[in-house]
Amino acid sequence: MKIGIVGLGLIGGSLGLDLRRLGHQVLGVSRQAQTCELAIARGAVDQASPNLAILGEAEVIFICTPLDAIQPTAEQLLPHLSPATILTDVGSVKTPVVEAIAPLWPNFVGGHPMAGTSEAGIAAAQPNLFAQKPYVLTPREKTPVKGVQTVAAIARSLSAQVYYCSPEAHDRAVSWVSHLPAITSASLIAACLSEPDAAVLELAQKLASSGFRDTSRVGGGNPQLGRMMAQYNREELLRSLQYYRQSLDQLITHIEQEDWTALEQQLQRNHQTRTKFLNPSAG
Numbered sequence: 001m002k003i004g005i006v007g008l009g010l011i012g013g014s015l016g017l018d019l020r021r022l023g024h025q026v027l028g029v030s031r032q033a034q035t036c037e038l039a040i041a042r043g044a045v046d047q048a049s050p051n052l053a054i055l056g057e058a059e060v061i062f063i064c065t066p067l068d069a070i071q072p073t074a075e076q077l078l079p080h081l082s083p084a085t086i087l088t089d090v091g092s093v094k095t096p097v098v099e100a101i102a103p104l105w106p107n108f109v110g111g112h113p114m115a116g117t118s119e120a121g122i123a124a125a126q127p128n129l130f131a132q133k134p135y136v137l138t139p140r141e142k143t144p145v146k147g148v149q150t151v152a153a154i155a156r157s158l159s160a161q162v163y164y165c166s167p168e169a170h171d172r173a174v175s176w177v178s179h180l181p182a183i184t185s186a187s188l189i190a191a192c193l194s195e196p197d198a199a200v201l202e203l204a205q206k207l208a209s210s211g212f213r214d215t216s217r218v219g220g221g222n223p224q225l226g227r228m229m230a231q232y233n234r235e236e237l238l239r240s241l242q243y244y245r246q247s248l249d250q251l252i253t254h255i256e257q258e259d260w261t262a263l264e265q266q267l268q269r270n271h272q273t274r275t276k277f278l279n280p281s282a283g
């Protein structure tokens with residue numbers, strides 16, 4: 001298959017590495033000539049250019065730009081496409097993207113591979129990034145079945161696990177398990193940095209081990225991505241943050257009141273139910 005990728009960064013580059021390995025012809029577009037050259041050198045694409053016109057013959061095109069560039073990219077791309085071209089994206093928020101692009105291009109399938117690292121750019125691209133990870137598709141009722149099936153088949157060929165839901169359900173669910181953790185983890189790092197005693201702060205930094213590594217990982221990731229997730233999923237993120245604040249207040253109250261029984265009961269519930277969020281295939 002001839003597959004196009006716009007935005008040759010962590011996600012676009014990783015997708016290209018896998019798709020080429022699977023035998024597809026991959027055509028890439030990125031703004032900077034330097035990114036295009038690096039993508040070719042890394043084997044993520046067969047050809048690359050800053051010019052969207054090279055995607056005219058692609059059968060499926062993945063838009064892998066930052067969230068704020070997905071809609072403008074789609075608008076610039078459409079004049080180059082034939083009606084049969086299947087367009088999809090990988091944006092971390094779905095409602096605003098689907099609402100903007102589906103009316104312009106019926107053959108658009110919103111998508112979100114739930115995989116990433118704390119790095120960005122083509123240099124960070126890696127093979128098998130999507131293997132054993134969820135890949136969410138958010139078609140609308142009118143989205144042509146063939147387009148949905150084609151994107152789903154490509155996602156499965158990456159060994160990803162495909163899920164279907166509405167864009168709205170996606171945004172609420174990922175707010176809990178992706179966007180809320182990113183923001184609370186960021187606030188954890190900021191809180192640690194507020195230690196006023198420089199010697200204690202330095203000691204804490206030396207002593208930080210696996211617990212800090214696990215809990216700070218998503219808050220210490222790509223700042224531009226974190227900002228866009230908050231900006232584009234603002235309402236759902238604020239909603240989950242309000243619940244989080246209540247939950248934190250409750251834990252503070254137990255500790256202030258030395259209600260160790262209540263605290264342990266809460267921790268016990270967490271211990272038992274945490275595994276429900278840890279889909280073994282989601283890694």
Ligand code: NAP
Nearest residue numbers: 007008009010011030031032035067069091092116120121
């Ligand atoms: P990234 O590593 O920063 O890559 C984005 C790439 O897009 C850049 O390398 C940039 O290369 C290119 N780009 C930027 N603006 C562009 C524009 N206007 N037109 C064309 N290309 C442009 O970001 P990423 O982490 O791959 O994220 C890309 C998308 O994947 C985002 O929508 C994000 O929400 C989604 N996503 C990210 C993750 C994650 O954990 N990182 C996970 C799932 C989904 P040039 O400078 O050469 O243009």
